[in-house]
Amino acid sequence: MGRFHGRSTTVLKPKTTQEVSEILKWCNERCIGVVPQGGNTGLVGGSVPVDNEVILSLANLNKVRSFDPVSGILVADAGCILQMLTDYVAPHNHIMPIDLGAKGSCQIGGNVATNAGGLRLLRYGSLHGTVLGLEVVLPDGKILDQLTTLRKDNTGYDIKQLFIGAEGTLGVITGVSILTPPAPQASNNVILALPSFDNVLPLYQTVKRQLSEILSAFEFIDRTAYDLAVKHGQGRALSDEDVEGAECFVLVETSGGRREHDEEKLNDLLELLLTADKPLVNTGVMAQSPAQFSSLWALREGVTEAVSKEGKAYKYDISVPLSSFKEVVDNTREHLLSKGLLHDKAVKFVLGYGHVGDGNLHLNIVADSYLPEIEEALEPYIYEVVSSHRGSISAEHGIGAMKTHALPYSKSAISIELMKKIKEVFDPHGIMNPGKVLE
Amino acid sequence: MGRFHGRSTTVLKPKTTQEVSEILKWCNERCIGVVPQGGNTGLVGGSVPVDNEVILSLANLNKVRSFDPVSGILVADAGCILQMLTDYVAPHNHIMPIDLGAKGSCQIGGNVATNAGGLRLLRYGSLHGTVLGLEVVLPDGKILDQLTTLRKDNTGYDIKQLFIGAEGTLGVITGVSILTPPAPQASNNVILALPSFDNVLPLYQTVKRQLSEILSAFEFIDRTAYDLAVKHGQGRALSDEDVEGAECFVLVETSGGRREHDEEKLNDLLELLLTADKPLVNTGVMAQSPAQFSSLWALREGVTEAVSKEGKAYKYDISVPLSSFKEVVDNTREHLLSKGLLHDKAVKFVLGYGHVGDGNLHLNIVADSYLPEIEEALEPYIYEVVSSHRGSISAEHGIGAMKTHALPYSKSAISIELMKKIKEVFDPHGIMNPGKVLE
Structure with a gap:
């Protein structure tokens, strides 16, 4: 940034x-x-x-320590790059349980320290479930060896969990033991244009019921985000006619064990959706080739790039109830309008996209330039909105140095007091990543 | 017990x-x-x-607080009985992510406090992943409200994780927010007789590859355990001829979204296994009816009952590498023989069964009566064996009052020191469940 x-x-x-x-x-x-x-x-x-x-x-702790193809358990140094690990397990027909845009540079230790979410969380769950063990150097130099390869171990407090998402404030993760799932044999996707945001939730229910265990992503893109992605070069999967009257879009991905079964399920879903008496979608396009599969994903993933080309972005990564996604985006836009900040020289776009299955909305405010009055209009406004929904001010990006002041919007005073006591236990001299997570 | x-x-x-x-x-x-x-x-x-x-x-905190059929997130009082919650979400086509023998009596708060594993862990992962939030009363009476319904929330240390598996030694769980998966539309199972234990691991790999996302259980039963279950009334799915020469058995369960697809996959698997040049299995029987489905499961679940009818059991619930399951059982039997304790008036059977997918072996030593010399022969012997495999002395049952002395076999001195410091932070007066987990 x-x-x-x-x-x-x-x-x-x-x-x-x-x-x-x-x-x-x-x-x-x-x-x-x-x-x-x-x-x-x-x-x-x-x-x-x-x-x-x-x-x-x-960066120099970058070796795979072991991989067991029977259990799928990988043990690696913390500095291993995510993409390298993905490549390492691929010949054994396994995949990493996480995937994110930064995979070419981010390291597994950093992924764990920040509890990275990403695109596979809906299917494979969070790192709190998939990380089986950690090796951590504590601030005093002691090495905490909890680098087990056990899926089940009920012997006392699960201390390693504290380091998952602690953003390096309690110790330095040096090794990670992680469960890698078997690679799906076939993947497919479909983009759906919806006449109204109100249809997103019933659509999600229908899709879950029809696709069941092969559903691997259900991503929401609002109209503004879609138009920006198209404007900045993403291919049009949908024609002008398809897009007309669409308030938002949903990208559905399947990953399963047998292509013909998965396609049958996806085809049946599309037929069900398009022939309904009151259809939830205007239209839908299913990828017919690996190239088209990638191009549909590029629409979703291209939003980030489009936003950065369009101006300076204020990015909020929040969890709110699914039903409030649109309301939060619309209200933020209204709020900026009421402050006189919605015009060419201030905020140009307010848009939302994200992982519906995870309740995770990426709210982006795209401005001509960073301005103090925009920041003042946005904060604490957005944090208050999130707090009123009992949401999270940081669904997957963490707190870092940037949001320590905002922690009370998501965590109670009692929680923060306990966090501080735990910090004191692990790091009494306060040397670990000062100024991060806790003020 | x-x-x-x-x-x-x-x-x-x-x-x-x-x-x-x-x-x-x-x-x-x-x-x-x-x-x-x-x-x-x-x-x-x-x-x-x-x-x-x-x-x-x-027991009197027994109300469901909320259920969202779109996200599948259930919020319930800690005293709700697991079976009651299973029944509650069933009409919405959801299931609880855990299932265990005691479901008719055990409570969700206790499940979380003990980090219960059970029969669905292979498919849905551990409670560290599926529990989204907790309400906990701390020893000083403060109420820690982390009862969120967010799938993603990266705002500071994930303190609720400490209560999962703390066995009530840090505070009292009063409310649980948990992610319930969509109910599978179809389930099936098959029992396989194997000529040799050495075939279990290659079989597991083949089954995982063939069944992929619909595999929901892969349970191992050794010959002794099988024979005992049959002796004590479990129906014979396999004929005498089938069973002849079988060293062990595997029960495979599938749960998926469409019956015809799932049966096709399971049939193809059986055909592949039985027509191989060097078959991994002697024979296999697939359930043809709901009654037969239950009867195959009863073989596996009936081991516990058979053991209790046969005598007094020393039960060890351990995690060791899959490849060592048989060695651990055989070595324990040899060890007891060498101590002169393997006869009608002492130890009658040494048997093993468990969750291969989780690396979780239930090692049972069935004796005529509880005898001090048997206990002395078993402990610390078994803990040392587990420790030499870097295993867990308690995979899913916990530490309780019974195994506090054995904790060092699975956790390092540094880990135990940190646990004690955390206990001190939460419970400085030591009122919570004294004598449990930590000595």
């Missing part, structure tokens, strides 16, 4: 867990702050120093 | 979270121990007082 710039001058690149241990011990004794850094692809400044901390790069 | 008897004289049955809060506050101020009790179906004495603690029954 280019919004965060570190001031650190020292980057250390240890090659072993032992070296990480020695660095932390040294820093801890001298109360020197340490910022663990993976692929540095985060969006909330979590891996950027706020002062002159030492940067600890995990 | 009848091995644990409490000495408490006071049972409190609060009706609201507020009442739980008042009870804990009162006990905390007076340093009076409290034992939370759900359905009291645990196997390791986790809900039984060790001294004269107050028993806090959750």
Whole structure:
């Protein structure tokens, strides 16, 4: 995003867990702050120093430690790049349980530290379920070895869970044991144009019922987001006529074990949808080739790029009830209009897209340039809206340095007090990633 | 099991979270121990007082708070019985993500507190993934409200995870928010007789590849366990001829969205297995009716009952690498033989069964009666074996009062030290379920 710039001058690149241990011990004794850094692809400044901390790069801890093709359990150094691991397990017909846009640069340790969500969460669940074990260097240099390859282990508190999503504030993850699912044999997708947002929820229910275990994504794109993606070069899967009168779009993906079965299910779904008395969709297009499959996904994934070409974006990654997706986007637009900020020289677009299955809305406000009055109009406004829905101010991007002040909108005072006590237990000198997560 | 008897004289049955809060506050101020009790179906004495603690029954907190049929998210009081919740979501075509033998008595709060595994873990993952939120009363009476219905929420440390599997030693769970999966439209199963244990792992790989996302159980039963189940009344799915020369058995279950597709996959699998040049199985029988489906499951589930009819059982619920299942059972038998304890008046049978997909072996030693010399021969022997495999001494049953001394076989000194510090943060007066999990 280019919004965060570190001031650190020292980057250390240890090659072993032992070296990480020695660095932390040294820093801890001298109360020197340490910022663990993976692929540095985060969006909330979590891996950027706020002062002159030492940067600890995990890039040289980059070996696969073991892979068991029977159980699908992979054990890897924290610095392994996600794409590299995806490639590593592919010949064994397995896939990583997470996938995200930054896969070419992000590291598995960073994924775990930030509890990355991504495109496969609907199907394979969160890292709290798929991560089986961790090796973590604690701030005092002790090595916490919980790098088991057990799917089930009920022996005391599941401490490793605390490091999942702690954004490097409790210790440095150096190794990850993770369950990789069998690769689906066939994938397909379909894009659907909906006359009204009100149809999204009944559509989601119908799709879940019809596709059952082969449903792997159900992504929502509002009209503004769709038009921007098309404007900036994404192919038109739908004709002008198809798009006319469409208020929003849904991309459905299937992944299953047998192509003919999966296509039959998807065809039956489309037929059911299009021949209904009161159809939930105007039209739908199913990918007929791998190229078209990619091009439908590019529509969804191209929104991010289109937004960045169009101007400067304020991006909010929130969880709210599915039924409120449109209301939140519309109300934000109205709110900016009422502040006189919705015009060519201020906010140009307010748009929403996201993972319906996960209740995760990406709300983007695209402006001509970053302006203090826009920021003031947006915050705490959006956080208050989220809080009123008992939602999350950060569904998958984390807190980092950027949202520490906003934590109380999603977590109670009692929760935050417990977090601070836990931080004190693990990191009494406060050297781990200072200024992140907790103020 | 009848091995644990409490000495408490006071049972409190609060009706609201507020009442739980008042009870804990009162006990905390007076340093009076409290034992939370759900359905009291645990196997390791986790809900039984060790001294004269107050028993806090959750039985009267038994209302469903909300269910959203679109997302499948259920919010319920901790005292709701698992079977009741299963029945509650059934008309909406959803199922609970856990299922276990005790479902008619066990409560969802107890399931979460003990991180219950059960029969659906292979398919739906652990409670660390499916539990979305918790309401917990802390020992000082404060109510920690993390009862969100969000699938994604990356705002700070995921503290609720600590209560999953803490067995009531950190606080009292009063409410649970949980993701319920859509009900499969069709289920089927098949029992396979294997000439050799060595075939189990290649079979597991073949089955996973062929059945992919519809595989919902892969259960292992050794010959001794099978014979005992049959002896004690379970129907013979397989003829004498089928069973001859079989070293072990595997029960495979499928659950999917469309019966004809699923049966086609299962038929193709059987054909592949039986027509191979070097078949992995001697024979296989697929259920042809709901009655036969139940009867195949009864073979697997009947092992427990058969064991209890046959004598007194020492039960170990361990995680070890799949490849070591047989070795662990055989070595235990040899070990008992070498101690002169394998005869009619001491140990009669040593048998193993369990969840291959989860790496979870139930090792049962069936004796004529409980004898100190048997216990001495078994412990720490079995814990040492598990430790040498970096396994878990308690895969799904927990630590309770019974295994606190054995915790170091599965968890390092650093892990246990952190657990103790966390216990101190949450429960400085040590009132919560004293003597459980940590010594």
